[in-house]
Amino acid sequence: MRRKNRMKAFGLDPRRFDRTQIKFYSYLLPIAALMALPILFIVFNAFKPLDELLVYPPRFVTTRPTLDNFRALTSTSAEKAIPMSRYLFNSILSTAIVMAATLLITVAAAYCLSKKRYKLKNTFFAINEAALMFVPVAVSIPRYMVVFGLGLIDSFLAHIVPLLAIPVGLFLVKQFIDQLPDSMIDAAQIDGASDYRVLWKIVVPNIIPALSTVAILAFQASWNSLEASNLYINNEAIRSFSFYMTTLAAAGNQSVMSGQLHGNAIAGLGVQAAATLIMFLPNLCLFVLLQARVMNTMSHSGMK
Amino acid sequence: MNKPNGMPRRFKLFLDRHSVSVLQAPFIMLFAAFIIIPILMAIGLSFTDFNTIQMPNFVGLNHYVSILTDDQVFMEYALPNTIQFAIIVGIGGYILSFFMAWSLAQITKIPRTILAIILYSPSMTGGVMLSAVWRVIFDGDKVGLLNAFLLRLDAIQKPIVWLQDPTYLLPIMILVSLWSSMGIGFLAMLAGVLNVNRELYEAAYIDGVHNRFQEIRYVTIPAARPQMLFGAVMAIVGTFQNGSIGVMLTGANPTPGYAGQLLVTHAEEHAFVRYEMGYGAAVSVLLLILVWGVSQLAKKLFAEKA
Numbered sequence: 123m124r125r126k127n128r129m130k131a132f133g134l135d136p137r138r139f140d141r142t143q144i145k146f147y148s149y150l151l152p153i154a155a156l157m158a159l160p161i162l163f164i165v166f167n168a169f170k171p172l173d174e175l176l177v178y179p180p181r182f183v184t185t186r187p188t189l190d191n192f193r194a195l196t197s198t199s200a201e202k203a204i205p206m207s208r209y210l211f212n213s214i215l216s217t218a219i220v221m222a223a224t225l226l227i228t229v230a231a232a233y234c235l236s237k238k239r240y241k242l243k244n245t246f247f248a249i250n251e252a253a254l255m256f257v258p259v260a261v262s263i264p265r266y267m268v269v270f271g272l273g274l275i276d277s278f279l280a281h282i283v284p285l286l287a288i289p290v291g292l293f294l295v296k297q298f299i300d301q302l303p304d305s306m307i308d309a310a311q312i313d314g315a316s317d318y319r320v321l322w323k324i325v326v327p328n329i330i331p332a333l334s335t336v337a338i339l340a341f342q343a344s345w346n347s348l349e350a351s352n353l354y355i356n357n358e359a360i361r362s363f364s365f366y367m368t369t370l371a372a373a374g375n376q377s378v379m380s381g382q383l384h385g386n387a388i389a390g391l392g393v394q395a396a397a398t399l400i401m402f403l404p405n406l407c408l409f410v411l412l413q414a415r416v417m418n419t420m421s422h423s424g425m426k
Numbered sequence: 427m428n429k430p431n432g433m434p435r436r437f438k439l440f441l442d443r444h445s446v447s448v449l450q451a452p453f454i455m456l457f458a459a460f461i462i463i464p465i466l467m468a469i470g471l472s473f474t475d476f477n478t479i480q481m482p483n484f485v486g487l488n489h490y491v492s493i494l495t496d497d498q499v500f501m502e503y504a505l506p507n508t509i510q511f512a513i514i515v516g517i518g519g520y521i522l523s524f525f526m527a528w529s530l531a532q533i534t535k536i537p538r539t540i541l542a543i544i545l546y547s548p549s550m551t552g553g554v555m556l557s558a559v560w561r562v563i564f565d566g567d568k569v570g571l572l573n574a575f576l577l578r579l580d581a582i583q584k585p586i587v588w589l590q591d592p593t594y595l596l597p598i599m600i601l602v603s604l605w606s607s608m609g610i611g612f613l614a615m616l617a618g619v620l621n622v623n624r625e626l627y628e629a630a631y632i633d634g635v636h637n638r639f640q641e642i643r644y645v646t647i648p649a650a651r652p653q654m655l656f657g658a659v660m661a662i663v664g665t666f667q668n669g670s671i672g673v674m675l676t677g678a679n680p681t682p683g684y685a686g687q688l689l690v691t692h693a694e695e696h697a698f699v700r701y702e703m704g705y706g707a708a709v710s711v712l713l714l715i716l717v718w719g720v721s722q723l724a725k726k727l728f729a730e731k732a
Contacts, residue, residue: 134627135620136534146532153526157605160559161547163571167562179574231453234446236528246454253461254659255721257666259690260710263697264467266458273450287456290610317445319555339610346552367554370676391562397568398558405550410543420610420617420708425725 161402167395168192174391191396204358210400213363217279217344224286224340225333232295233321237307247296251425253289261355269354270414280354281362285343287391291336297422298332299325331415341408345401367397465714472708477701489708500709503684504692507596508669511688512720514600516665519607520658526608527616528646542616549609549664557674560602564588564675589676592685599675599686603668611660618653622646655728659721666717670694689713 136143167175196206234240235247245399258265265284274280302325310320326333351365371394409416441448472489474482493500526545530538541646551559563571566587573585588594624647630645647654672686673679681687687695690711697706 134531134622134624136532139534143533146529147537150516150526150533150541154541157548158544160563163562164559177579178569180569180571182571227452227456230449234450238446240446246450249462250457252718253457255663255717256461257467257663257669257690257714257717259667259670260693260713260717261464261468262694263703263707263710264464264471265460267467268463272459283456284460287453287460289457290459293455316442317449318441321449340682342550342552346550346554348553354471364554367558371554371558371687394558395562398555402551403627406543406547409546409550413543416613416724417620420614420653421621423546423614423617423656426652 155324164395164398165361167392168399170392170395172392191392195393195396195400204361206363208359209274209361209363209366212278212360213345216278216362217341219282220344221337221340223282224288224291225336227286228288228291228295228336229326229329229333231320232292232299233317235292235296236299237302237304237325238317246367248287250292254293256289258349262349265285265349266353275354276357276360277355278360279361281350282343284349284354285340285347286342288336288339291339294335294419294423295332297327297424298329298419301422302328331418332422334412334415335419338408338412342405345404363397364401367394367401370394370397467708468642468710468714471704472711474704476703476707478703479701482704485704489568489705490712493705493708493712499680499684500611500692504689507686508688508716510596511600511603512662512665513591515603515607515668516661516720519604519665520611520661522604523608523612523657523661524615524654527612528619528642530616531619542613545608546613548606549612551606553674556602556606556671558626560598560675561589564598590682592683595672595676595681595686599671603665603671606668607661607664609660609664611657611664614653615650615657616635618650618657619646622649628651651728655725658724658728662717662720662724666690666713690718 163182166182166184168191169189169327170184170185171188171190174184174186235243235250269275269280269284272283274283306324306328307320308323315323346364347362348364348368352360352368355361370390471482473484473486475485476482506569512518530542530545533541548556565573566585566589567569568574568577568585570588571581572583572588577585586594586633588598626645626649627641632642635641635644666689669690672681672688673691676682676686679691679699681691690713693709693713695706696709696729726731
């Protein structure tokens with residue numbers, strides 16, 4: 123009896139498949155399939171030719187995949203003043219800057235919070251922990267005023283500056299640096315290394331998992347963001363790709379609401395799906411690439 | 427020592443002496459500018475009648491009084507909807523996340539990683555992508571995926587305009603939010619469950635734990651408690667952050683018949699549609715208090731055993 127129980131306890135993180143795991147698969151697989159379904163549908167839609175989009179009843183899978191929708195996405199926007207590539211470029215540039223700048227300021231602050239001793243340190247950490255519960259949409263009005271006050275309205279920087287301080291990022295990196303032994307840092311400082319040097323040469327190389335996680339958080343915050351394009355920027359030429367997507371969606375929506383869902387609107391669905399895919403794929407690739415490091419960071423994510 | 431290349435010696439000395447302040451300054455300044463100051467401003471604005479055009483007048487607690495006493499939309503729609511939404515999406519999504527994380531910990535690494543990525547991926551879609559994906563499914567025409575499916579089954583006679591129908595809007599918002607609820611908190615809990623020391627399980631079985639349920643209750647949850655608290659806070663924030671989902675799905679604020687109105691969209695309607703910034707700010711402050719209160723409650727629940 124006890125032997126059997128012990129076997130159960132070893133069920134956690136098993137090395138190889140055995141029959142006792144079938145029961146977990148019996149619900150994990152259907153749930154995962156159900157969750158993947160909407161995304162798969164968008165993937166298929168993105169590659170459907172027009173006549174397959176028009177077919178009734180709608181079909182899930184595409185039989186003749188084409189790149190028509192992607193071509194339409196680039197060509198319809200070419201007729202407008204601002205081509206799609208411009209939105210895409212804006213998003214890529216601002217996201218890259220947000221990622222780099224967030225990493226820099228987060229790791230610098232987290233190192234001090236974790237390893238230095240100074241007044242107000244615990245207060246700052248407590249404030250940051252409370253800010254984990256911060257919901258930016260709740261204060262979009264005053265955030266607008268701050269952006270306005272800083273003179274960032276209609277500036278490309280409006281995509282970047284408001285997104286840089288990520289409380290969850292600081293929290294995770296700080297928890298991760300806590301694991302590094304103090305002796306490692308003391309040794310370097312006895313040799314005369316400055317804090318900057320310690321941070322760059324000792325801390326950063328040892329917290330790559332946490333940095334990867336913050337990179338993902340910063341990427342998602344920036345790549346998916348609508349705040350700047352919707353509220354802070356009126357200049358079409360510096361709006362983001364996610365904003366461009368909402369205009370596609372709005373165009374589709376209008377034709378639905380007016381009840382005339384003819385060819386154009388349905389073709390719009392294909393184009394929208396193509397745009398959604400362009401939005402989604404970088405998110406997915408980055409996460410798949412870094413997921414092992416993210417999981418490593420997450421084991422230090424505990425709150426007291 | 428490094429040569430201070432090009433940097434005046436004085437400046438380098440200054441940087442070294444004040445390294446803690448220098449290193450922290452950028453984060454703290456941005457944190458203050460875009461998190462602390464906006465919260466303080468929201469509180470300040472909520473006591474005024476600011477409308478973006480005239481100079482604001484101080485109105486004291488008037489907004490709070492009228493929200494709680496004669497704001498029909500708040501009392502009939504925004505508040506009850508928010509509570510229903512938060513309980514199902516917040517608590518339901520949290521329990522679902524934990525259960526999926528626990529289940530994933532029971533299978534081998536490669537399928538676990540693949541399934542975790544699939545479960546996590548909806549949470550990456552947030553906002554724009556989320557509504558683009560689901561609008562196709564809930565399209566009101568007969569070509570909408572769900573309508574076509576139900577028509578074929580003869581479950582309905584004519585297509586239902588899902589997203590414009592007040593009866594279905596809130597349930598759809600809840601469904602969509604649950605779909606995308608397995609985010610960073612889910613990953614934290616998965617890591618937490620995987621990291622539970624196996625010897626704890628062995629010890630527990632010797633002490634008389636004899637089924638999976640007791641195992642979760644007496645070993646997994648206590649051992650993974652810190653990650654579970656982090657997961658809970660992320661669930662709460664995610665739930666309220668998702669507050670404009672109704673507007674994104676329907677493309678209108680207010681949502682049809684106010685059926686999908688939550689506190690976030692109620693605040694935004696007043697602030698950005700009616701330009702009653704002060705009133706909108708008061709609703710936001712109530713929302714922040716609610717989020718904070720619920721998080722404190724979660725902390726109490728998960729506090730180390732007294």
